[in-house]
Amino acid sequence: MKFIFILFLSFFSFCSAKDAMAAEKINIKFEEMSIPLTIDQLLNLENYKNDSTELIDWFKQNDFLKVFEISRFLKFPVFKEESLNRQVLRSWVGNKILSELSNTILVPNDKEGIKVFNTIESLLEFKNEVTTLDILKALPSEEISLDIDNLILIISSWKKELEKQQSLNLKLKSLEKTNNSFSKKKIYKGDSDLIKINKKIYSSHRGEPLKIELWKNKKTKSNKDLIIFMPGLGGNIDNFRWIGIELSKRGWPVLFIDHEGSNSEAFLEVFKGTNSIPTSADFFLYRIKDLDAVIKAHNNGKLGLANDSYILMGHSLGALIAFLYEGDLPKDDFEKRCDLALKDFAITNLSKLLQCQLNEIPLPEIINSKKANGIIGFNSFGSLIWPNEKNSGIEIPVLLIGGTYDLITPLLSEQFKVFLSTTNNPLNRFLIIEGSSHFSPIRINDKYSENIENNDIFKINKSFIGSNPYYFQNLSLKVIVEFLENINNNESIKVIKNQTESNLDFHLLDRETLKAIIKN
Secondary structure: OOHHHHEEEEEEEOOOOOOHHHOOOOEEEEOOOEEEOOHHHHHHHHHOOOOHHHHHHHHHHHOOOOHHHHHHHHEEEEEOOOOOOHHHHOOOOHHHHHHOOOEEOOOOOOOOOOHHHHHHHHOOOOOOOEHHHHHHHHHOOOEEEEEEEHHHHHHHHHHHHHHHHHHHHHHHHHOOOOOOOOOOOOOOOOOEEEEEEEEOOOOOOOOOOOEEEEEOOOOOOOOEEEEEEEEOOOHHHHHHHHHHHHHHHHHOOEEEEEEEOOOOOHHHHHHHHHOOOOOOOHHHHHHHHHHHHHHHHOOOOOOOOOOOOEEEEEEEEHHHHHHHOOOOOOOOHHHHHHHHHHHHHHOOOHHHHHHHHHHHHHOOOOOOOOOOOEEEEEOOOOOOOOOOOOOOOOOOEEEEEEEEOOOOOHHHHHHHHHHHHHOOOOOOOOEOOOOOOOOOOOOOOOOOOOOOHHHHOOOOOHHHOOOOHHHHHHHHHHHHHHHHHHHOOOOOOEEEEEEEEEOOEEEEOOOHHHHHHOOO
């Protein structure tokens, strides 16, 4: 191996005397070799692939031709100014991404990827797209190591995910248009009859009482199910109060859980350096126990409602907690699935990072009353936990809502699989809204919000959430109301394909249509 390594160095010295004069040194690492090159030599690698020399022949025979393909991977745009990548880079998730990226672009004394982060941020100030080559050129270091095995794996998975999304868009556009529409509903304008109640629930798993927020309509006395809403990781009740207000106007009591330890306040403390990063127990164990404490309080009549039935609703991690509470726990081979899934560092599906943290903790065996009448989830995930059809054991009606621009929990590789993990309940529906993202359900600067911009740990700008997230939210509300009313009558919503409302193209699909899209 040492002989080959020396030959390789000699080869590049012979090929270009001008290249050897370049100042920056990049150590290309693959297999067991490390090859020092300049930036210019990196760019010219592909030109050497078709040469006929003893060294090139040796590389071909030993299946090392990928070395010469680095150039095209270096030029692939991995970060974009107006994309999810930059927004996530600045969030708590970005710490994990940069930590993994630092295993590919290795800079001396920068194990946490701080120099890489600052370089990417600086480049995005004046470039719309940033490639790996741009990062290598701009990094303030005389010597950099580049693990091409990792680089090719990551970028290949990115490209594959983008191709899947493009293919899905074409399949959705090709669906035969239906003429079905929603039932016309009464418009509720006033909110003077609404009551907001802040309560505390004491439970043995927390030192401080659990905070909940309950919205009720003082004029409407009905037996409608309690809707329990759980924000996603780092989420804030303020982001989703809009749906509580609207459903309360229509007679449903809505309860929000403030999950201490994994809410926006917890992550703000991490950023300020006053607290440590939340653990897997905060993400899953305590959230499940929070939900259980709320449901037990509901069952015992402590919430003052007419009945003890309920609907679970959540965004992202909140939706996953609903599935974990009502469904089956991960199977025995869950750890093996995670090992395989994380080979691409999960940068194209960030939810995999969260799911696999379930391996770190034992989940409680919850004995619940099974009085849930349905689950509604925005941007759900759990494909590694329940990888096969009917794996989750969820039998109650399920409505999932997602968008084609969700790169946190992609539709094809994540959300559709969770939907199919449920049993074949005829009431189940999946609302796909084209162009919407993982953050479209989030409402900012609502009149019910309480200083939301200062507490938004994701720092997602308005243009990224969508040109008008209110359209997404209003359409979602229509479908949710129809779904809830149909549950009571044991009727399914009509399938809707290729319809447009408020400039949004959307599809409301059943299980069979979704399976056909995935198969074709």
